[in-house]
Amino acid sequence: MKQVMLYSVFNRFWHWMQAILIVGLAITGMEVHGNLTIFGFESAVAIHNFAAWTLIVLIAFAIFWHFTTGQWRQYIPTSKFLSEMIEYYLVGIFRNAPHPTKKTELSKLNPLQRLTYLFIKILALPVQIVTGALYYYYNNLAEAGSAFANLEWVAVVHTISSYSLIMFIIIHVYLTTTGHTLTSNIKAMVTGWEEIED
Amino acid sequence: MNLKNAIMVLALLTSVYTMATTADHTKFKILQQEFKSGPEVTKACLSCHTEASLQIHATKHWTWDITSHQDQNLGKRNVINNFCVGVEGNEPRCTSCHTGYGWKDDSFDFSSEENVDCLVCHDKTGTYTKFPTKAGHPVLVDTKFKGKLFKGVDLAFVAQNVGETSRATCGSCHFYGGGGDGVKHGDLDGSLLRPTRQLDVHMGIDGENFSCSQCHSTDEHSISGSRYDPLAIDHHGIDLPTPDLSASTCESCHGLSPHVTVPKYNDHVDKVACQTCHIPYMAVERPTKMWWDWSKAGKFDENGKPITLKDERGFVTYMTPKGEFIWEQNIQPEYKWFNGNNKYVLPGDPIDDSQVVVINPYEGSYDDSEARIWPVKVHRGKQVYDSKNKTFVVPKLFGKKGSGAYWKDYDWDKAIRTNAEEFNFEYSGEYGFVETEMNWALNHMVQPKEKAVTCNECHSREGRLAGLAGFYMPGRDSWSWLDILGKLMIIGSLLGVIVHGSIRFVASRRRNS
Numbered sequence: 001m002k003q004v005m006l007y008s009v010f011n012r013f014w015h016w017m018q019a020i021l022i023v024g025l026a027i028t029g030m031e032v033h034g035n036l037t038i039f040g041f042e043s044a045v046a047i048h049n050f051a052a053w054t055l056i057v058l059i060a061f062a063i064f065w066h067f068t069t070g071q072w073r074q075y076i077p078t079s080k081f082l083s084e085m086i087e088y089y090l091v092g093i094f095r096n097a098p099h100p101t102k103k104t105e106l107s108k109l110n111p112l113q114r115l116t117y118l119f120i121k122i123l124a125l126p127v128q129i130v131t132g133a134l135y136y137y138y139n140n141l142a143e144a145g146s147a148f149a150n151l152e153w154v155a156v157v158h159t160i161s162s163y164s165l166i167m168f169i170i171i172h173v174y175l176t177t178t179g180h181t182l183t184s185n186i187k188a189m190v191t192g193w194e195e196i197e198d
Numbered sequence: 199m200n201l202k203n204a205i206m207v208l209a210l211l212t213s214v215y216t217m218a219t220t221a222d223h224t225k226f227k228i229l230q231q232e233f234k235s236g237p238e239v240t241k242a243c244l245s246c247h248t249e250a251s252l253q254i255h256a257t258k259h260w261t262w263d264i265t266s267h268q269d270q271n272l273g274k275r276n277v278i279n280n281f282c283v284g285v286e287g288n289e290p291r292c293t294s295c296h297t298g299y300g301w302k303d304d305s306f307d308f309s310s311e312e313n314v315d316c317l318v319c320h321d322k323t324g325t326y327t328k329f330p331t332k333a334g335h336p337v338l339v340d341t342k343f344k345g346k347l348f349k350g351v352d353l354a355f356v357a358q359n360v361g362e363t364s365r366a367t368c369g370s371c372h373f374y375g376g377g378g379d380g381v382k383h384g385d386l387d388g389s390l391l392r393p394t395r396q397l398d399v400h401m402g403i404d405g406e407n408f409s410c411s412q413c414h415s416t417d418e419h420s421i422s423g424s425r426y427d428p429l430a431i432d433h434h435g436i437d438l439p440t441p442d443l444s445a446s447t448c449e450s451c452h453g454l455s456p457h458v459t460v461p462k463y464n465d466h467v468d469k470v471a472c473q474t475c476h477i478p479y480m481a482v483e484r485p486t487k488m489w490w491d492w493s494k495a496g497k498f499d500e501n502g503k504p505i506t507l508k509d510e511r512g513f514v515t516y517m518t519p520k521g522e523f524i525w526e527q528n529i530q531p532e533y534k535w536f537n538g539n540n541k542y543v544l545p546g547d548p549i550d551d552s553q554v555v556v557i558n559p560y561e562g563s564y565d566d567s568e569a570r571i572w573p574v575k576v577h578r579g580k581q582v583y584d585s586k587n588k589t590f591v592v593p594k595l596f597g598k599k600g601s602g603a604y605w606k607d608y609d610w611d612k613a614i615r616t617n618a619e620e621f622n623f624e625y626s627g628e629y630g631f632v633e634t635e636m637n638w639a640l641n642h643m644v645q646p647k648e649k650a651v652t653c654n655e656c657h658s659r660e661g662r663l664a665g666l667a668g669f670y671m672p673g674r675d676s677w678s679w680l681d682i683l684g685k686l687m688i689i690g691s692l693l694g695v696i697v698h699g700s701i702r703f704v705a706s707r708r709r710n711s
Contacts, residue, residue: 031673032657032672032673033672033673033676034657034658034659034672034673034674034675034676037654037658040652040653040654041652041653041654041657041658041673042652042653042654045462045653089698093702094701094702094705095705096705096706096709138465139465139468151670151672152670152675155670155672156677156680159680159684160680160683160684163683163684163687163688164687166687166688167687167688167690167691170688170691170692170695171691171694171695174695174698174699177699
């Protein structure tokens, strides 16, 4: 076993900021949708918009970081060990079987993570950003006679996509407990250091 | 730019308001005489203001007759309402609010210049009052009406103290529509004589102190703004430098995108009238009538005397001649789509008496680009109609005993028949009572912005706009399938991780033991 710096400062900042922003967006989004009453509709909208813009700026920095550091390669999907990973979560984990894949600095993500995070990066978040913009600028679109000026369908897609992100967060948080110890993964995302096998 | 224009308009209005006059009417010889009647005063007025009566003759204040943009002959003369129903046969009472003298029946001469009442609008003394039952004439000696003293009017004093119209002169009729203070409108009543800024941000005496005519701008005595021919959306905006005579709209001064600090509010103005958010409650300080059931009229006590019942506030809830009333104070309006088209059901028009008849249905929907959501006082009640012909009828209510007037003779059949014969409308001889609704869009008692309706009062599941259909509104609307899907996804994943975690926990326990 050795200690390696797996998550750089920016990597961790980006991760936790994104986590806070998405949770905030989910809560205020639910309020805008009428499921919750916490801040009041007007404040919920204001917080939601502010968080959305902040997230977009953060994502812009993250994209720059991914490409300059080459970290984008972490998300190249692979089918190698994919079925083993699924089998591990369904069976092996209960029998204390070893992880089918090894974490390395060059490959931090298992094949299921690669697929899931790639899905979030190229589908879920872009859908949220695009439908969110269509939602907020609905009036300007309607004025311009745009075919996208349909608040109802924009809201449906935005809401479904948000549910999928909430679902992701629940499962993601749970799966952090499946490291060497219950908290080792979370510790690593906080300190950056993780113990990995030689 | 908009803000600058608005400030300019305000500055202009304020300067007009405080402008001193160049004429002292007390010095006019012709006004220093003992006037015997209102028309004598008018003749004196006309000796200088030569065109005034002719201008008045062209206005709806005089004709009570206006052709709407939908080509209906409306105006007080032609429509019915669900208060005292209609003018025909009841003139001397109704025309106490006519800007003229002597319209006591059909023979009134609408071309008479001296019969125009200048004083009712231009009195500055507060002593000029038209007597309730004298077809627009004031009394010159003290006279009682229903226990209330009407002081004899000193016409010379009033004539020498004329000036611009005021909240008091306009209010002398418009605050009392329906027969009493605040009865009819819900947004016009005696509380506007000296309102606080909290009640009316424009008229507040501790604020802008506007008079009615500051918004209801006039040209040749024709006053802008009409309930019969309303403008539900003003695409023109600020009226300077070329007034379009729609100065009574909010947009005339505030422009088309008036919200500066929260621009998102401006995204609402295409679908939501300003009044909807800025008149959060109606009848704020005085109750307004919400229900008038004529079918309950005509009950007497055990001694055969008419009955009057009052609620705890002292407002009449039952009167033998008029039936049953419900009053409400400081209440939320109802909300309706309205594009400015409100075709009236007129006397003689067929009605469907199997349901509530809306006398002036508001036209409009989300898909109608001319329609916006408006706050409305809906006045409901039951009124007499021809139950065989299925038409509204105007009963004779006011008159002497034996004239057929319901308020004296208490016989609906006779009250309708008398009017049918005199005004030549069809009456089958069968009458009944039909439930009706009337829409009164709210425009006045605009409150300070701090009191405006907040976002979540509408953007919530059971908010103020819960009753409006045909469009998606954030916070209000959802879809049951989406809610179920969301619950499945969130609860499903929570259950999934709990089950997975529990199995892990149990499995590791077993391994360790």
